[in-house]
Amino acid sequence: MKNNKLLNTFALTLLLLPGWALGQRNTIWLDGATTTTSKGWRGTPNAMRDFYNYDFVDLVSTNSAGSQEYDLSLGVRDFDIPTSPTAAIQMEPMLDNRSNVLGIAHDFGGLVLRELANRDNSLSAMILDGVPNQGSSAVRMATYRQIPDAKTRAQLILENAQSVQAMQDCDDCNALGIFETWINALSTSSVDVFNQMANSSSQINYLNDNPPPPEIPFAILWGSVEELSLMSLMDSRTSNNPWSTPITSCAAEAMERARKDYETDLEILGLISTVSGFFGRALSAFGEIVGEFAEGGTPSPGTVLSAYGDWVVAERSAIIEDIEAQREADQELARILRCELSHQLLASEWQFGLIEYGTVEVGTEEVPLLPEASQALCIQYCQEQFTGFPGLSVFGNCVEDCMDDPPTQTVTVYLPEENDGLLLKSEQMLDGAAHVYHLEEHNHFQETALSGQSSEGTLNHALQELFDGAAGPAFAVPKQ
Amino acid sequence: MYFSKYSRRTAHLLVLAFLLGIAVSCQKEHLSGEADSKRSGTELPESAAIALSYDVIVSTFLIPENPDDAELLSPGERALASPIVEGSRVKQFINRDGTIDGEIQRMDLEGMPSYPEPRIGGPVMPKKYQPQRIVIEGGASTSYNAEGEIISHCFQGAETAMYFQRIADELSEGTMLSGEEFDYMIEGFDEAGFDVSVNSQDNNIVELAHEFEDARRTVFYLDKAQQRIRARAHYDAEGQLETLSDYVFEPGEPAVLTAHRFVTFYDAPRNGVRMGVWKTAQFRNFELEKNL
Numbered sequence: 001m002k003n004n005k006l007l008n009t010f011a012l013t014l015l016l017l018p019g020w021a022l023g024q025r026n027t028i029w030l031d032g033a034t035t036t037t038s039k040g041w042r043g044t045p046n047a048m049r050d051f052y053n054y055d056f057v058d059l060v061s062t063n064s065a066g067s068q069e070y071d072l073s074l075g076v077r078d079f080d081i082p083t084s085p086t087a088a089i090q091m092e093p094m095l096d097n098r099s100n101v102l103g104i105a106h107d108f109g110g111l112v113l114r115e116l117a118n119r120d121n122s123l124s125a126m127i128l129d130g131v132p133n134q135g136s137s138a139v140r141m142a143t144y145r146q147i148p149d150a151k152t153r154a155q156l157i158l159e160n161a162q163s164v165q166a167m168q169d170c171d172d173c174n175a176l177g178i179f180e181t182w183i184n185a186l187s188t189s190s191v192d193v194f195n196q197m198a199n200s201s202s203q204i205n206y207l208n209d210n211p212p213p214p215e216i217p218f219a220i221l222w223g224s225v226e227e228l229s230l231m232s233l234m235d236s237r238t239s240n241n242p243w244s245t246p247i248t249s250c251a252a253e254a255m256e257r258a259r260k261d262y263e264t265d266l267e268i269l270g271l272i273s274t275v276s277g278f279f280g281r282a283l284s285a286f287g288e289i290v291g292e293f294a295e296g297g298t299p300s301p302g303t304v305l306s307a308y309g310d311w312v313v314a315e316r317s318a319i320i321e322d323i324e325a326q327r328e329a330d331q332e333l334a335r336i337l338r339c340e341l342s343h344q345l346l347a348s349e350w351q352f353g354l355i356e357y358g359t360v361e362v363g364t365e366e367v368p369l370l371p372e373a374s375q376a377l378c379i380q381y382c383q384e385q386f387t388g389f390p391g392l393s394v395f396g397n398c399v400e401d402c403m404d405d406p407p408t409q410t411v412t413v414y415l416p417e418e419n420d421g422l423l424l425k426s427e428q429m430l431d432g433a434a435h436v437y438h439l440e441e442h443n444h445f446q447e448t449a450l451s452g453q454s455s456e457g458t459l460n461h462a463l464q465e466l467f468d469g470a471a472g473p474a475f476a477v478p479k480q
Numbered sequence: 481m482y483f484s485k486y487s488r489r490t491a492h493l494l495v496l497a498f499l500l501g502i503a504v505s506c507q508k509e510h511l512s513g514e515a516d517s518k519r520s521g522t523e524l525p526e527s528a529a530i531a532l533s534y535d536v537i538v539s540t541f542l543i544p545e546n547p548d549d550a551e552l553l554s555p556g557e558r559a560l561a562s563p564i565v566e567g568s569r570v571k572q573f574i575n576r577d578g579t580i581d582g583e584i585q586r587m588d589l590e591g592m593p594s595y596p597e598p599r600i601g602g603p604v605m606p607k608k609y610q611p612q613r614i615v616i617e618g619g620a621s622t623s624y625n626a627e628g629e630i631i632s633h634c635f636q637g638a639e640t641a642m643y644f645q646r647i648a649d650e651l652s653e654g655t656m657l658s659g660e661e662f663d664y665m666i667e668g669f670d671e672a673g674f675d676v677s678v679n680s681q682d683n684n685i686v687e688l689a690h691e692f693e694d695a696r697r698t699v700f701y702l703d704k705a706q707q708r709i710r711a712r713a714h715y716d717a718e719g720q721l722e723t724l725s726d727y728v729f730e731p732g733e734p735a736v737l738t739a740h741r742f743v744t745f746y747d748a749p750r751n752g753v754r755m756g757v758w759k760t761a762q763f764r765n766f767e768l769e770k771n772l
Binding site: 226228279290305309323333340351 | 540542554555556557558559560561562564593594595596597598599600601602603604605606607609631632656657661664665667668669671672673674690692696698700702707708709712714722723725742744746747748749750755757759
């Protein structure tokens with residue numbers, strides 16, 4: 001009798017013990033659609049196992065099918081051909097005879113994981129890192145074409161930025177070219193998968209509405225960057241170390257070297273010409289001629305003019321060279337400005353693309369009449385009533401404006417919703433999460449980073465907390 | 481007819497001040513270190529020919545050439561109408577050998593707009609790569625970010641030193657003509673075959689134009705009273721304005737350079753709007769000490 005009681009207690013303890021207490025935790029790790037959006041994710045399970053000593057088996061990487069273990073390009077669901085195989089259907093055999101499986105996914109892999117959870121009760125919990133749970137405006141911007149063969153919106157905004165550079169060489173370490181390669185890859189490779197990630201896609205609507213959001217516990221990890229830099233985004237795309245900055249460093253150096261070259265070689269020539277150059281030399285030459293003739297008494301204007309005319313004729317070639325040099329100096333400044341502005345414009349357009357269906361806080365700021373130099377010019381024009389320089393019609397009202405004291409104007413300021421450079425916060429969120437982690441200063445690609453950084457908010461910190469049971473036993477993974 | 485001369489030294493210095501005010505670094509090196517400026521104020525060391533200090537506010541922004549086209553712009557283009565504004569306090573020493581020592585400190589100056597951040601349309605480079613302080617010493621310039629980390633370091637080339645030596649040499653030169661003399665000088669250009677005309681709106685402005693063989697054209701706007709180039713405009717072979725650079729001088733003897741404005745244009749492919757890319761600089765609190 002006593003033995004039976006002990007046996008029952010042992011059986012009850014086994015039932016109450018979390019599954020992981022009995023050994024390795026079964027997991028599956030799913031990366032994004034391609035390395036285009038999920039660089040380096042495949043290194044994450046190894047890092048958590050080998051570096052942080054968690055004891056789990058990755059059913060995907062240990063699958064006997066080897067590298068063909070699953071094909072994310074099969075997508076969440078094909079509504080045109082409902083009988084088509086999907087990535088989730090393809091993965092179901094991996095879960096045969098398994099239980100208490102923890103799914104961990106990044107980017108598009110999270111959508112597949114959600115569909116797998118709908119189909120197979122082997123999954124007991126999910127960790128969704130940087131997953132477009134509500135669909136992605138950015139992906140839509142990079143994939144959607146109004147008509148076949150038309151350019152995507154991302155390609156159009158890139159084209160606009162390139163036009164600012166006016167096809168001239170731009171000292172930006174080909175940052176725009178790298179961006180172009182990326183968005184072209186988004187628009188052409190595995191395009192069906194990317195279409196499924198876009199907001200308002202049938203697959204996103206299906207996952208969120210029919211059936212409803214997942215019933216098993218899930219945690220959300222969402223990333224954001226305080227200041228969006230497309231160069232930083234491209235850094236993470238091009239370097240194996242997601243924290244290195246090859247593009248930003250190179251472009252910063254190149255752009256500033258161009259500016260320095262301009263300052264030391266060309267701008268001096270242009271600016272000093274206001275008082276020197278051919279004009280300064282002409283003033284000096286005329287003064288010297290007058291001085292020479294004045295030594296013999298008051299010269300006649302004709303005499304001076306004749307001598308000065310000879311000087312101008314003799315100097316004509318040098319004067320024209322000087323004019324050409326100043327033209328080149330101004331064109332070089334234009335090139336540098338356009339190079340910087342092209343990146344500014346691309347980043348601005350990209351952010352407006354991100355927030356197309358998100359939120360943007362619009363505010364106004366009362367600022368001095370801009371630009372500052374225009375204010376000074378306005379006042380001068382008020383005094384002189386001169387507006388005869390070309391290209392200044394934009395300041396047509398400045399004469400009236402500058403009569404105010406002090407002259408001001410209202411500018412519109414746009415503050416975007418928090419985002420990781422690719423996904424908005426609202427796109428990554430999903431109602432009902434057991435726990436939400438904010439990965440601060442992680443752009444979409446850095447969310448895959450496990451570079452040993454231990455500060456709060458990093459991916460490894462979030463995963464460690466979850467594996468250690470901070471959000472409940474459903475996410476727990478034992479240590480080795 | 482009477483003839484007069486006076487030094488154009490100050491004008492040269494103001495031009496130089498502008499040049500130095502926007503000087504930045506040339507090579508990126510991710511090192512750590514703190515700026516250590518050995519000089520403060522504008523007191524003049526023995527080796528220096530000139531000490532100068534000033535504040536400068538530089539703005540860059542994008543607006544359509546025709547304000548009526550603003551409605552056609554995309555939100556991204558509209559966001560760039562709010563300028564990126566950079567204020568700097570500059571101290572410079574120009575040495576007798578043409579080298580430069582000094583310090584450029586980025587800071588908020590009165591009149592600069594203060595935007596909430598992070599806004600759309602801000603600077604391209606992340607804050608970590610934006611120079612906050614530039615120290616120029618011993619023929620090299622070093623840039624520091626807001627955390628005091630070195631973000632670039634470069635040496636002043638011999639060519640640069642020659643430029644500044646030349647400027648220092650020219651500072652004691654300069655000629656101011658009477659109004660009548662100035663008219664004769666301009667007439668000399670006319671007779672030598674240059675295209676010279678009086679501006680239709682202002683008799684004080686003389687336009688001196690040169691057309692290149694490929695039909696490109698450059699026009700200089702000469703201020704008779706101030707005897708300075710007030711603006712220069714470059715046109716392409718189709719007659720489209722490519723760039724305009726104009727300068728503002730506070731009237732006086734000598735006139736003081738207070739602002740510079742530059743614009744270049746491009747046609748936006750999506751909406752066909754001709755856009756102007758602007759860069760402006762305004763100078764304040766100029767101080768100068770000479771040891772020539």
